[in-house]
Amino acid sequence: MTRRLFALALTLLGVSVIVFLLVHLAPGDPVRIMLGEQARPADVERLNRIYGFDQPLPVQYLKWLGNALRGDLGVSIRSQTPVVELVGQRLPATVELAIASLVLAVLIGIPLGVLAAMTRNSVIDLASMVVALVGVAAPNFWIGLILLSGVAANVSWVPVFGRGPGFLAAIGTFVTSLDVKPLFDSVRHLLLPSIAVGASIMALITRLTRSQLLEVLNLDYVRTARAKGVRDLRVVFKHALRNAMVPVVTIIGVQFGALLGGAIVTEVVFAWPGIGRLIVDSISQRDFPVVQGSILMLAAVFVVANLLVDLSYSLINPRIRYA
Amino acid sequence: MNRITKLLGALALGLVLGAASAQTTLVVGTVAEASDLDPRTTYDVYSYQRMYPIMEPLLVFNTDLSYQPRLAERWEWADDASSITFYLRQGVKFHHGREFTAEDVKYTFEWMLNPENPAANPGLYEDIKQVEIIDPYTVRFHLSGENAFIMNYIARLHIVPADLGENPDFGRNPVGTGPFVFESWTRDDKMVLRAFDDYWGGRAQVDVVEFRPIPEDATRLLAFEAGEIDLYHGQVVSSALPRLEQNPNYVVQRTTGLGHAYVGMNLRHPVLADVRVRQAISHLLPREAIVARIYQGVGSVGLGPISPDTVFFNPDAPQYDYDIERARELLAEAGVESLKVRLHTNENPVRPQIAEVLMFEALKVGIEIEIFVEEFGAFIDRIMDTDTADFDLFILGWSGNVDPNYAMYELFHTNGGSNYTAYSNPALDELLDLGRKLPPNSPESIEVYREAQAILMADAPFAFINNTEEVGLNQAYVQGWEIHPYTSATFQDLHKVTKER
Numbered sequence: 001m002t003r004r005l006f007a008l009a010l011t012l013l014g015v016s017v018i019v020f021l022l023v024h025l026a027p028g029d030p031v032r033i034m035l036g037e038q039a040r041p042a043d044v045e046r047l048n049r050i051y052g053f054d055q056p057l058p059v060q061y062l063k064w065l066g067n068a069l070r071g072d073l074g075v076s077i078r079s080q081t082p083v084v085e086l087v088g089q090r091l092p093a094t095v096e097l098a099i100a101s102l103v104l105a106v107l108i109g110i111p112l113g114v115l116a117a118m119t120r121n122s123v124i125d126l127a128s129m130v131v132a133l134v135g136v137a138a139p140n141f142w143i144g145l146i147l148l149s150g151v152a153a154n155v156s157w158v159p160v161f162g163r164g165p166g167f168l169a170a171i172g173t174f175v176t177s178l179d180v181k182p183l184f185d186s187v188r189h190l191l192l193p194s195i196a197v198g199a200s201i202m203a204l205i206t207r208l209t210r211s212q213l214l215e216v217l218n219l220d221y222v223r224t225a226r227a228k229g230v231r232d233l234r235v236v237f238k239h240a241l242r243n244a245m246v247p248v249v250t251i252i253g254v255q256f257g258a259l260l261g262g263a264i265v266t267e268v269v270f271a272w273p274g275i276g277r278l279i280v281d282s283i284s285q286r287d288f289p290v291v292q293g294s295i296l297m298l299a300a301v302f303v304v305a306n307l308l309v310d311l312s313y314s315l316i317n318p319r320i321r322y323a
Numbered sequence: 324m325n326r327i328t329k330l331l332g333a334l335a336l337g338l339v340l341g342a343a344s345a346q347t348t349l350v351v352g353t354v355a356e357a358s359d360l361d362p363r364t365t366y367d368v369y370s371y372q373r374m375y376p377i378m379e380p381l382l383v384f385n386t387d388l389s390y391q392p393r394l395a396e397r398w399e400w401a402d403d404a405s406s407i408t409f410y411l412r413q414g415v416k417f418h419h420g421r422e423f424t425a426e427d428v429k430y431t432f433e434w435m436l437n438p439e440n441p442a443a444n445p446g447l448y449e450d451i452k453q454v455e456i457i458d459p460y461t462v463r464f465h466l467s468g469e470n471a472f473i474m475n476y477i478a479r480l481h482i483v484p485a486d487l488g489e490n491p492d493f494g495r496n497p498v499g500t501g502p503f504v505f506e507s508w509t510r511d512d513k514m515v516l517r518a519f520d521d522y523w524g525g526r527a528q529v530d531v532v533e534f535r536p537i538p539e540d541a542t543r544l545l546a547f548e549a550g551e552i553d554l555y556h557g558q559v560v561s562s563a564l565p566r567l568e569q570n571p572n573y574v575v576q577r578t579t580g581l582g583h584a585y586v587g588m589n590l591r592h593p594v595l596a597d598v599r600v601r602q603a604i605s606h607l608l609p610r611e612a613i614v615a616r617i618y619q620g621v622g623s624v625g626l627g628p629i630s631p632d633t634v635f636f637n638p639d640a641p642q643y644d645y646d647i648e649r650a651r652e653l654l655a656e657a658g659v660e661s662l663k664v665r666l667h668t669n670e671n672p673v674r675p676q677i678a679e680v681l682m683f684e685a686l687k688v689g690i691e692i693e694i695f696v697e698e699f700g701a702f703i704d705r706i707m708d709t710d711t712a713d714f715d716l717f718i719l720g721w722s723g724n725v726d727p728n729y730a731m732y733e734l735f736h737t738n739g740g741s742n743y744t745a746y747s748n749p750a751l752d753e754l755l756d757l758g759r760k761l762p763p764n765s766p767e768s769i770e771v772y773r774e775a776q777a778i779l780m781a782d783a784p785f786a787f788i789n790n791t792e793e794v795g796l797n798q799a800y801v802q803g804w805e806i807h808p809y810t811s812a813t814f815q816d817l818h819k820v821t822k823e824r
Binding site: 026027029033034035036037038039040041042043044047050051078080081086089090093148149152153156159160162163268269270271273274278281284285286 | 356358359361364366367438439441443444445446491494495509510511512513535536537538539541542543545546548549551698699700701703704705707709719720721723733740741
């Protein structure tokens, strides 16, 4: 475990160097972009001096790293807002969308995969595989646009854009005052974006569940169970599915990590105030502190999520153990 | 009380409260999120749009670009134009309750001019030598007399309260004298403003204004059509305009804009240094087709740096119609048989398309154009880096042309800060310098800028592509909003807007 934590720290240090170099070495000057085509050379020079961009790169990096180690990720050039605050504002929206998409993907994907495996080569199997194929192949933003023009434009209670009240806060309101309105508002805003983001993950999970389950169903212990006269459903759910789930859980973990980086295009399409928009905007504005800080924070979340997934294997399969 | 009674009770209470607190909320869609609401350090249009209802300048532009008094009731130029005196409106309150006085004006402008402060564009104000307080309601700006258009820049700077201006949080928690009080801001989601009861111009008609950034054009339009937003300005899907204009539930507003797109030519290039080659390239642009097809009928053909709707526009300056034959003649005169040039632009929905049209037309006269589409940051770095000047042709735009000095000086004066083409003509420099010293809008001033346009158009360092048009949409039940050609100021009269559904 200590070794893993050490590796984790080293990974983050590596990320910090790479991100720093990438944003600073790429062409593009934050002040020129901020002032636009009407930037005057004198203003560009003055602002670069005030923000400290005229100093040598190693000096800038060490300064930034020193502050980051003390928990200070700097202040956005554009909005003069602490990076931690900018990320903190978006994180709930991103996590909410990530979880909703995954829940949707798991709730549909696993049963569909099981169904397909159990009815292998039947029409049901074929249909679910076609659904999965479309889900994998269609880009998120396209699904998003189709949902917008097909559903949101015609169904009055499904909103076109934006986020409602935070889901957790809405649950809190419901518990304390029995008011369902915020909860309903939160869910109806989540509906389309989570379908758009979740579709491809759902497809992935369906296919993986099916293939893993088919493999496990051919193993000796399953044959033994069947020979003992255990019923089909019981074989699948009690004996096979658990073992088939290991790679599926891996995928869910990895996808969750990826989703925390924000479903960038979907966020733009639905005007979802998530972290992807923050990062893309700050990259195009060369808002160095924001790009560096938010990517470092996301990397940290990602590495930790992966660690948790690894640890969870031993819960599913006790034979897997970590030192 | 059992659970169901409780639930019903809560519902009933909700209904009663809902009815009692009925308030009008105006939902304004925008193309992008604001970066910051400090007028001193911010430069982008979307920040300014949100600032106008919260904070006010001394004066603002009417939609015909004439001046409208705001925090100043009137002003007076000294006879020798060496100073301008503003007589401030009395009894104006900031949102935190303090009265607005000359101190605030002095503080704001002096902050801009202090080189240690991260002001975005202090160059606009460097003509102000001193700000003198005559009395709490009178303030005098002493000027160097180098730029007669200083009023236009004063009209773009919102007054910051002197007691709060040093607060590092000011841009995120702004306080002004405007008709709406800043209430809350969740970035990329929603900014909420509430009507200011003590606004000097009378309380706003709506109670709450919500700004909702919706980056995707198609989504913004759908949100408008679904009634989720009440109005928005800019980036209206052009192909939808005919349909929207037919619909009695919507109002489509269109007005001539203050910007243009152009093909810039690097005069450091040995062949492009020949004016005949530049004129030939200018003749290659099928401007009418570009406006009709690529801009889908929004905007007009580019006739020069100055908006054709203003008095300074010179209708007699040389123009370059789409004329392949003439281009061929000019190239022959210049002795150019074949030419290979690069054309850089950024990934913008229309510029790469225009680049392709130009490439196709240029082939007809033996000019081979290679197109490079770059990300904006990299592109602007290439164009602005005058040391390397590593480009031949480029497509870029210019906006906010409220006066001819702003439209021409920085771009075309030899010492202009945005003169990326390295164009230089002493005759033009002289006129542009002179124009800054003449009384604005005087016959002499108009004459000078008309002559300047004639020289510029003959020299053709730019091939002007279009003149922009501003497009806004509002629901028919929203009244009193007029889109502004100066896009930053489009919400300066939001307090007059009513919403009755």
